Amino acid sequence: MESEAKEPTGVTRGQNAVHVMPLDWSAAERVVATLVDRIDPSRTETQLLVVTADAESATAAADALVHAVADRPIRVVAATASPRAGRLLKTSPAQVVTGAPTELAALLQASALKPESVRGVVFAWLESILETQDGAPLETLLGELPKEGSRTVLAAELTPALEMLIERYARRARRSAEPTGEAAAPLSAEYVATAGTARAATLRRLLDALDLPRAVLYARSETARREALRVARALGYPAEAVRLSTEAAEADADPLVLVELPATREELRALVGTTGRRIYALIQPSQLASLRALLGGGTVAPVALLEAAERARGKDAALRASLRDVLVSGDVRREVLALEPLLAEFDGIEIAAAALRMLEQQRPARPAATATAQNQPMQRLFVNLG
Missing domain, CATH: 3.40.50.300 (P-loop containing nucleotide triphosphate hydrolases)
Structure with a gap:
């Protein structure tokens, strides 16, 4: 009797999956635990890529993965800067690498990341960068990776751009989302x-x-x-x-x-x-x-926190003080005559508020500091070295 083929030990065992959940790695603990369990610690090459929207998200993903790894000999690298990550990966490969598309594509181009060993890819809440310049390297990145292997999508909502991504790179994915159930009253x-x-x-x-x-x-x-x-x-x-x-x-x-x-x-x-x-x-x-x-x-x-509220109140108090000085020491009879017809339609405080808004809109922009420097004539500088 023929022996059955042995199942590979990498992350290839998982099928494509889509999980709709809040953008919070603590909400994805079970997903992360499953992905980590599929990594073969005996193989030092990169087996799992986690594609994030930016460097901060890459750090959060790496932190969640390190927590799930615990004391297992699985190394995680957050590619928040491709030169640093590339140096680390060339010195000591990591089984898991997290990063934005731009950084991961740069690692592939520099041969710091070996695409042939990657057996799983996680798309972690990429809705904000799809169809933007930040997401442009994603197609190049995925074109270099092996077609086999698992594709896991984490998303707060399934946008049209994300649906296109799923159709191209995670076809027939198993979808896990919150059941609709009965409509409940919205919360605030x-x-x-x-x-x-x-x-x-x-x-x-x-x-x-x-x-x-x-x-x-x-x-x-x-x-x-x-x-x-x-x-x-x-x-x-x-x-x-x-x-x-x-x-x-x-x-x-x-x-x-x-x-x-x-x-x-x-x-x-x-x-x-x-x-x-x-x-x-x-x-x-x-x-x-x-x-x-x-x-x-x-x-x-x-919520307006105390510091922000105090700054706003201080700015408003200074404005009121300036207006009080003008009303006490200045002659505003001409301005009163100009605005008087509006009192038939609007309250006086509304007219004053509109005047303040017009003033803010008409306030000229502060000129750039470099403009003055560019208009200055060139100066000759003689230095005697002796």
């Missing part, structure tokens, strides 16, 4: 945009600005949970006032602060419960679309 939220590395500082600023006596903090990953609790305790909140939650809400109406985004709309609604909690979210700018999708069509508004 307020958010603060922050960088992933500044999450703790932004949470502190948010708690200062809102001055919440009680709150529920939601975080999925262990790192984010420790970070959030450390901030709450440092600010002096008792354990019963600001508590951590990772599952269904308790029967209270304490505000919900999303340190990380839930993976599904059902998960968010379980956290909100039936008491109508107010929702505040800490998100990266690229996660705004994911937050809107989780809310199901509700309103989304930014």
Whole structure:
């Protein structure tokens, strides 16, 4: 009897797959764990490429993969700059490489990345760069990679451009998305945009600005949970006032602060419960679309933190002070006569606001510093070296 062919040990075992989920690597833990399990640690060449939108996303992807790898002998390199990544890969190859299309294509061109060994590709939330210059090298990159192997697509929403990508490079992909179910009432939220590395500082600023006596903090990953609790305790909140939650809400109406985004709309609604909690979210700018999708069509508004609000109030106070000086010390009778007919249609404060807007629009742009330098005559400089 003929022996069956042995299945390859690389990431080739996986079929093409599309996962619709928020732009948050903590929401993709199961997908990442599956991809890491398919890597053969005994082979040092690159087996998995994770294509991201930019350098920051490449770093976040590498961090999630390193966490999933744990103590296994699997090396991960974030190609945030192709010269540095190329030097590292030529010295010591890595089984996993993450990066934007431009950086990965540059590594292939420099022969730092060997395409023949790649057996799996992950397209990680590329909606923002498809059909832009940043996504242009993607076709060149994929043209160099082997056609066999798995293709995994992570997306916050399936845009037409992404559907074209799936049709070309991940055909007949198994799709995993949140079930539609019954239509539920949309939720509303307020958010603060922050960088992933500044999450703790932004949470502190948010708690200062809102001055919440009680709150529920939601975080999925262990790192984010420790970070959030450390901030709450440092600010002096008792354990019963600001508590951590990772599952269904308790029967209270304490505000919900999303340190990380839930993976599904059902998960968010379980956290909100039936008491109508107010929702505040800490998100990266690229996660705004994911937050809107989780809310199901509700309103989304930014939170004005104390520093920004104080700066705005200071600017407005200076404007009022300048107007007060003009009204006290100047003669504005001519301007009053010019504006008086408008009082029959508009309130006086509306006329003043319109005048201020016209002033801002007519304010000339500040000339470039280089323009003056270019208009200056050339000078001769004599240097005596002796």
